[in-house]
Amino acid sequence: MHRCARYRSHAAAASIPALARRFSAAPRLRGYADTLPNLRIGENTRVIFQGFTGKLATANATESIGWGTKIIGGVKPGGTGEHLGLPVLPTVREAVELLKPNATAVYVAAHQARAAIEEAIEAEVPLVVAVAEHIPLHDMLHIHSILKTQSKSRLVGPNSPGIISAVGKCRIGFQPLPCFSPGRVGIIAKSGTLSYETVASTTRAGLGQSLCVGVGGDIAPGTDLRDALSVLEHDEDTDAIALIGEIGGFGELDAADWVRDYRSRVASPKPIVGLVAGINELPIQIMGHAGAFTIPGEPSAQEKIDALSAAGVTIVNHPAKIGDVLKSQLGSGAWTKRPGSGPAGVNTTKQRRQMSTAARRSLFSSQARKSYHAQQTRSLYLKGDAAMSLLQNASPVPCDSSSPPGPQNLLGISIDRTSRSPCILAGPSSTDPKTIQRFPFDFLTGLSTLPLPAIASHLRLPPAPSTLTTLQTHITTLTTLFYTHEAYLLTTSLSPSLTLTSPHFFFDDAAFRIAGRQTGLHSGHTSSSAGLVYLPLPGASRTVGTLVNGAGLAMNTVDALPGLATNFLDTGGKATSETVKASFELILADPRVRVVFVNIFGGLTLGDMIARGVVLAFEEVGVRVPVVVRIRGTREKEGMEVIRRSGLAIEGFEDFEEAVGRVRELAGR
Incomplete structure (x- = not known):
């Protein structure tokens, strides 16, 4: 039974979090990495649903059962009986x-x-797939602390379309089934829409798919890119791999390390094609997905691309190209299902990456400071007097509201995405992110194991007891704020006199919007409406407004129009005619826009519905600029027919490159 009443108070956890419960009875030497084989789903995988009788679960289960997934029942807290002819417990x-x-x-x-x-971990279900978006970050940090203490349950998600075996007809998630066909390509993706594009591309190329793992766009996913790679290496149905990454974290660099090792020890390695979205990210902005932003010291999208390419991954700039590239690498051999494809073992080595070696732009640029609060929609950002007031109220020692001249250290707290835990950020330069080192600690056990002397040494502070005491006080203050107010990034400057200055504080507004917590902190602040995420991009010469469904595809679309796109706009993965109309209103409010590019992949979204939304926008919004529409996926032909029959100044394309070429032509570039 769901135990919401047992929710631990985050305020009570501020200083010393309680110890995690250890659910697994497995030997202590085993760990979470031992659950990797649980990702190998197939035709014999027995699936239950939690929340089984809900509307979304019912629709999804009905569709999955019709496809061939072996769903055997579900759970409704306190309920019994039957649903869809299956037992409810x-x-x-x-x-x-x-x-x-x-x-x-x-x-x-x-x-x-x-x-x-x-509850699923406590019951030792081998594979737990969480599809929900906007689960409060600190809830997930709590879950990860528990996962590390056991060796029975593997988590996929959250903020993920789930995991699907096209070969075994097993879907645990909400992937668009018409795009899939049994075949040879394993797919790993942070982005749902980019993964659907990849699926469609490999289907059109006649390759099909084997196992597709949607690791999801969350800041702390249960399974990451490297985890999935180690499983696909030994999957006998997988002859090639597509890897879809994006900004945020070190996951792509960890994947590059894995690929480099894999290619060095395997005589005939499986070809791997990759794509990383977000080359044109905005500093400190969340680009649609909860985890699609760059924490100080993390690599950029281009640095991830360079690392993957150097490791031997073939890089493409759009998922529609992946099928043809892999087809040329694999040859024309027909795919056949292999018998007895159990795992021969998995590579569970995980490298903890402490510090980025790549230079990054200054996190707090003047442009970002001017636009961040007005445009950010999925977090709360406090700076200046507001942040300083919060810091001074929490700190037992004085903090300085002014920034003294000269060099200062950076001291903060954030998330180490590789260890999936909080971490102290420390750097001997507050203006050079590449000097930042991460010192992770467990979310539930707290700071007891934190290596304070090592942090002081990295900050180039003298090891005097008084210095360590002051440093400990500052770290405790920031940690208290982190827990009490459910932050995801708190940074300060540490002056030579060991005084904290220049705070920049970021808080997870999902705790407020979704769970009703942090009402005092978030009162008076508004969030996005209509499910849209809209971010204007700076530059007077930009003239192309973009409208895209899905954060990953929206980032990739902006990347394909360097210097041209006026905005990032994610309508969400389930765009409707109404959201398309609202999107046009946002885009056309920017006087720079001379052409609009609508790029839709119809996975969960219907192509003809989007086309009708574009026509509706012309009629009701009054569009006075050329519009290029590219629709692929579900009901793409019907969508193109709606565009052709409208008689309006709308040009329709199915091919992405052709559509981009026409957009450039209309923009005079």
């Missing part, structure tokens, strides 16, 4: 005992997700 523990599932699909609201995931 009141708890996951009872479902495990009676139905013996291999996996559970967590279809509950984001504010209930932590309790549901925890």
Whole structure:
């Protein structure tokens, strides 16, 4: 049964978090990495649903059963009986005992997700797939602290379309089934829409797909790119791999390390094609996905591309190209399903990356400071007097509201995405992100194991007891703020006199919007409406407004129009005619726009519905500039027919390169 009443108070956890419960009875020497084989789903995988009788779960289960997925029942807290002709049980523990599932699909609201995931781990379900967006970050940090203490359950997600075996007809998630065909290509992706594009591309190329793992766009996913690579290496149905990354974290660099090692030890390695979205990211802005932003010291999209390319990954700039590239690398051999494709073992080596060696732009540029609060929609950013007031109220020692001249250290707290835990940020230069080092600590056990002398040494502070005491006080203050107010990034400058100055504080507004927590902090601040994420891009010479469904595809579209796109706009993965109309209103409010590019992949979105939305925008918004529409995927032909029959100044394309070429032509570039 979901145990929302057992939610631990984040305010109470501010100083010393309670110890995590250890759910698994497995030997202590085993760990979370031992659960990697649980990703190998197929035709015999037995699946239950949590939240089984809900509207979304019912629709998804019905479709998945029709496709061939072996769904055996589900859970409704406190409920019993039948649903879709399958048993309904009141708890996951009872479902495990009676139905013996291999996996559970967590279809509950984001504010209930932590309790549901925890319940599945406690019942030792081998694979837990969480699809919800906007689960509060600190809820997920709590879950990761628990996952590390056990060796039975593997998590995929959240903020993920899930995991699907096209070969085994097993879908645990909400992927668009018409795009899939059994085949040879394993796909790993942070972005849902970019993964759907990749699926469609490999289907058109006649390659099909084997196992597709949507690691998701969350800041702390249960399974990362490297985890999935180590499974696909030994998957006998996988002859080639497509890897889709984006800004945020070190995951792509960790994947590059894995690829380099893999290619050095395997005589005939599987070809790997990659794409990384977000080359034109805005500093400190969240680009649609919860985790699509760059924390100080993390690599840029271009640095990730360079690392993957150097490791031997073939890089493309759009997922529509992946099928043809892999087809040329694999040759024309027909795919056949291999018998007995159990895992021969997995490579579970994980390198902890402490510091970026790549230069980064200054995090707090003047342009970003001017535009951030007005445009950011998925977090709360405090700076200046507001941040200083919060810091001074929390600190037992004085903090300086002015920044003294001369060099200063950087001291802060954020998320180490590789270890999936909080970390102290420390750098001997507050203006050079490449000097930042991360010192992770467990979310539930707190600062007890933090290497204070090592942090002082990296900051080039003298090892005097008084210095260490002051440093400890500052770290405790920042950690208290991190827990109490559910932050994801707090940075300050540390002056030579060991005084904290120049705070920049970022808080997860999902805790407020989704879970109803942090009402005092977030009162008076507004979030986005209509599910749209719109960010204007600076530059007077930019003239192309973009309208895209899905954060990854939106980033990739901006990347394809360097210096031309006036905005990033993610309508969400389930765009409707109404959201298209609202998007046009936002785009056309920018006087720079001379042409609009609508780039839609119809995975969950219907192509003809989007086309009708574009026509509606012409009629009701009064579009006076040329519009280029590219629609692929579900009902793409019907969508193109709507465009052709409209008689309006709309040009329709199916091919991405052709559409981009026409946009450039209309923009005079």
